[in-house]
Amino acid sequence: MDVAYKMAIENGVDSLTARKVAEAADCSTQPIYLEFKNMNDLRQQVLAMIQDKLQSKVFEESFTGDPLIDLELSYIHFAAKHPQLFRAMYVEGKFGSANISDFSMEIGLKKLEESYPENGFSDEKKRNIVTGSWIIATGIGALVATGMIEINQEQMVEILTAQVNDFILNDRFSESQEESTFEEKEKRSISDMLG
Secondary structure (H helix, E strand, C coil): CHHHHHHHHHHCHHHCCHHHHHHHHCCCCHHHHHHCCCHHHHHHHHHHHHHHHHHHCHHHCCCCCCHHHHHHHHHHHHHHHCHHHHHHHHHCCCCCHHHHHHHHHHHHHHHHHHHCCCCCCCHHHHHHHHHHHHHHHHHHHHHHHCCCCCCCHHHHHHHHHHHHHHHHHHCCCCCCCCCCCHHHHHHHHHHHHHC
16 A cells, blocks of 8 residues: 555556556565455555545645635645646546545535634535635646746735635625526637627
8 A cells, every 4th residue: 555655646546557566566466456356446545545644734734824725725735746646636537536526625615614614604605615716726736737837825825815705705606696508608609709
């Protein structure tokens, strides 16, 4: 498990093949298949280790004193430090999109409650605020991880704070807003341009 965990952190989840893990552990593949049902079982256990470390260490860092903003900054720093793992988990969904989504939403809701303890927000609004935060942090994280933008922490805090405040004030994603999909809006926009 320790070898597979280190491999996933350093080289991404694609590095976790029985042969490569056995090579790194200096053993045959037999112990791997004795310990785990299959490689998917090993990957899921590695994911559980990663989630535990993320939750107990990475996502508990304090930068500003605002738990939700600190979570977003931690997420961006994680993307910059471990771009392959970030991409495998949060972009390509190689550890299972539902699993990562549930894990991330749970942490986000906890941090939102810590930031706004007596908020009176509905469950829908809470989820919408966390979703908005996650979208913005993922965008910044992906751009920073690929070196496409240079942005300092103060600028990140300004963007993240503005986004949270916007979602609190404007009920973004609420069911009461117009239920038009992105594709429908895009078709109308292209149709208007072609006239």
